[in-house]
Amino acid sequence: MSVWRKSSYSGGNGGNCVEVASGLPGLVPVRDSKDPHGPALVFPAAAWAAFVAAVQDGEFPAQG
Numbered sequence: 001m002s003v004w005r006k007s008s009y010s011g012g013n014g015g016n017c018v019e020v021a022s023g024l025p026g027l028v029p030v031r032d033s034k035d036p037h038g039p040a041l042v043f044p045a046a047a048w049a050a051f052v053a054a055v056q057d058g059e060f061p062a063q064g
Contacts, residue, residue: 002021002022002023002024002029003021003022003023004019004020004021004031004036005019005020005021005022006018006019006033007019007020017032017033017034018030018031018032018033019031019032019033019036020048021040024042026044026045027042027043027044027045028042028043028044028045028048029041029042029043030042030043030048
């Protein structure tokens with residue numbers, strides 16, 4: 001069974017939030033927290049880790 005958790009960057013205002021699930025070896029499911037019964041995208045864990053590292057390194061500047 002997968003356990004979903006909200007992004008640590010998500011605010012408490014119900015805005016643009018993503019959730020990721022754990023419990024699937026080698027895979028990272030991602031979904032929109034506003035639509036928990038909707039579809040999820042599933043990424044290889046290495047690809048998700050590379051994306052998160054790029055975000056942390058500022059490769060995707062915030063849009064205002």
